[in-house]
Amino acid sequence: MSGFPTTRLRRLRRTGVLRDLVRETEIRSSDLIYPLFVSEDEEGRCPIASMPDVDRLSLGELSREAAAAWAEGIRAVLLFGIPSVRDETGSAARAADGIVQRAVLALKEENPELVVITDVCLCEYTSHGHCGLVRDGEVLNDDTLELLAAQAVSHARAGADLVAPSDMMDGRVGAIRAALDEEGFHETGILSYAVKYASSFYGPFREAVDSAPAFGDRRGYQMDSANVLDALREVALDIEEGADILMVKPALPYLDVLRRVKETFGMPTAAYQVSGEYAMIRAADERGWLDGPSAMMEAAVAIRRAGADLVITYAARDLARRLS
Ligand code: PBG
Secondary structure, rough: OOOOOOEEEEHHHOOOHHHHHHOOOOOOOOHHEEEEEEEOOOOOOEEEEOOOOOEOOOHHHHHHHHHHHOOOOEEEEEEEEEEOOOEEOOHHHHOHHHHHHHHHHHHHHHHOOEEEEEEEEEOOEOOOOOOOOEEEEEEEEHHHHHHHEEEEEEHHOOOEEEEEEOOOOHHHHHHHHHHHHHHOOOOOOOOOOEEEEHHHHHHHHHHHHHHOOOOOOOOOEEOOOOOOOHHHHHHHHHHOOOOEEEEEOOOOOHHHHHHHHHHHHOEEEEEEEEEEEEEEEHHHHHOOOEEEHHHHHHHHHHHHHHHOOOOEOOOHHHHHHHOO
């Protein structure tokens, strides 16, 4: 192998056209999943202070936002519900006329082609803000499974294409798959938050949906950020239990994990650029400390390069506009 001056890697970096010709990683608007917050109490749009350009939406605004995103090339949305009433067991999560169930019905009626994915978890619906049933200060695993399965079935009944459990209870993918099949929803898929770390980067999200736990934290069920072998075990179990698509979350601080998951299992894999990752870039942009839109694109491409087939991002619309 001959080195410099025979080899000059800069030859292929001279122009945009040459760079395009040899680019290794592509990102398309159809690789993006757009998370949306739909609120039962909202009249219109309510801004979220720590997430510029992200709003809590009424049902009507949700429809408008999804239609606008579709027109820009986005093909999938991930719905989070904010109910008006919360209780000990999060009963609004599995109500046939719950906010997410109504949202799914409306979106699928307006555009049957739009891929509608729903977050399945109790924390937005419980008075204590934990992702499962609580007894004597403890988040119960097995007793929570039934509730998650009921929530997933109610989303499927409303027409969700995929349900996305984010609670991190052991065995929930299997419980949800069994319940869906039993109710005849064989075609409803599961996008599993297989690898979900206990992360400080969820801060703005918890402000958005008001789901910070009333006591303790989520480290008793979400993963320790120091672990990667644990991530591979989580994924192996979720595949065995019937997951169709895997997710790693957060994204940018965990690109090594994403790479390991994609290379080890070769499954369709999504990565979630979470609220804190989005907020960091937007905050630095507001201060003029970096160029937000190009930093956001760079982050999305990096997430793809590390192994994500799909990128879940609050910046989906901005990215799609830049890509077209
Ligand atoms: C619910 C859930 C959370 C996020 C997605 N689903 C919050 C949490 O686990 O505390 C975070 C998403 C984000 O930060 O953008 N369990």
